[in-house]
Amino acid sequence: MNPKGSENTRLPPFDRTVATPEQLAVLDEILSGPRGNLAGPFLAWIASPELAQPAQRLGAFCRYRTGLPLRLSELAILVTAVQWRAQAEWQIHYPIAIEAGLPDAVAQSLLAGRRPDFADADEALIYDFAVELYDAKRVSDAIFTQAVHRFGHExxxxxxxxxxxxxLVAMTLNVFAMRKDRDAPLPFVE
Structure with a gap:
């Protein structure tokens, strides 16, 4: 059941034939949902179905129903991947972000550890909000007010x-040394 490139000595192979009913319920919900695959942290989380089920549901909400355009959600995910140097998170979400309309120059600046030259004010705001939260562990009144004014409180x-x-996804991917494709070059130095 391991997708291509997910072979990993830190994760036992997942065998559907010996999975618990709870594991199968999580697996079936993931595979029948908008993701349709087990890319990302799910092969680690499936060992704990009580964690996996609410986490994958939260992930579906965070990825598809936040109220942000996909381009901005994916930008926030790439900022997170950079902050955590999460190889698989970048490998999975970089092409999604580009397809959603994020300029490649923005992504390449992120990957190089530089603040991008944003042509789009919403992208700059998402970046500033995320980086400030990760770096300061808080968001200033100015950035918070801008975000609420632009996107709304919800x-x-x-x-x-x-x-x-x-x-959480990045931590899981890093702890279990997960990659989207073991043959692809790594975006971050190990």
Whole structure:
């Protein structure tokens, strides 16, 4: 059941034939949902279905229903991948971000550890919000006010949830040394 490139000595192979009913329920919900695959942290989380089920549901919400356009959600995810140097998170979300309309120059600046030259004010705001939260562990009144003014209170709450969820994903991917494709070059130096 391991997707291509997910072979990993830190994760036991997942065998559907010996999975518990709880594991199968999580697996079936993930595979029948908008993701349709087990890319990302799910092969680690499936060992703990009580964690996996609410986490994957939170992830579906954070990825698809935050109120942010996909381009901005993916930017927040790439900022998170850079902050955590999460190889698989970048490998999975970089092409999604580009397809969603994030300029490649923005992504390449992130990857190089530089603040991008943003042509889009919303992208700059998402970047500033995320980086300030990760670096200072807080968001200033100025950035918070800008976010609420631009996106609304509910979407700002959802942005915080998205950043927290993808930090959990990044930690999982890093601890279990997960990659999207073991043959692809790594975006971050190990």
């Amino acid at each position: 979407t700002t709450v959802n942005l915080v949830g998205l950043l927290g969820y993808y930090a």
